[in-house]
Amino acid sequence: MTDDRRRTTDNSLPCEATLAKQGRQNSQNAVQVYSALRGTTERRSRQEKINMPIKTKSIRRALADLIRRVWEENIRLKASGLVTMTWGNVSGIDRRRGIVVIKPSGMDYAALRPDDMVLTDLEGRRLEPASRLEPARLPSTDLPTHLVLYRAFAEIGGVVHTHSTYATAFAQACRSLPCLGTTHADYCYGAVPVTEVMRPPAIREQYEANTGRMIVRKTRQLRLQPMACPFILVANHGPFAWGATPAAAVENAIVLEAISKMALLTFLLDSPRRSLRRSLGGRRKGISQVLLDKHYLRKHGPSAYYGQAKHNPSK
């Protein structure tokens, strides 16, 4: 068995033009849906403008299930212990409408309510607040990173970013995470990559969007299928994870932290004749291809047999 599952083919990898077109189409969908729900034209009367927040509630009602799920997953992420202070965020996307739901920036999780979730289109244009009486919440500052990932990876429905300790330690060391055992192989078909170190011009301008672009670039360089390696380490920064849903993305973020901790402990326990520096330098190559195939493919793909039912292949 080769690692074709982990790698994309030219046919399955959309080109930049296709992705840009998809992004524009989704944005147009968002604007059309929003405009339809508002029931307004370009030239609205003052009274219509006053009524707009009520219409805005319609779009929140239409997306109520996604909004609640994104809120719940943000709460679950905090409860998982992966988030210190407010260093984490979860988003989800309604692909049909082209609308992204994301945690507001810097809000205390204990005070977070579904109405605080921020709605934008795929270009980051914010939709209206839930109520005219409430101030508009600002989206997470990482929104542009999430948007780049949604535009590039058509199959994902949720994105998570944290600064979880062990995964962030590998990211700060600018080291990829080799597949050292079957826990890792159950979720990721090979090593977890680390991005290139970001150069100053990319940091000064559009930093968050450039973070997303670096993730996409590394994924394409390695010809990875996003769902076969549902997380990445951003050099000097921390991990991003994704999944088919916000819940799956959070699960993957939790898995990444667990396998990062296991990997670091494995390196520490490695042959006492090897220094830690040598171990981390890549002497440990990881599990065999046959063991990687066995564990990954028994949970994913057409021959999967792990778990109780076909409808939830991630379990």
Ligand SMILES: [Zn+2]
């Ligand atoms: Zn961050």
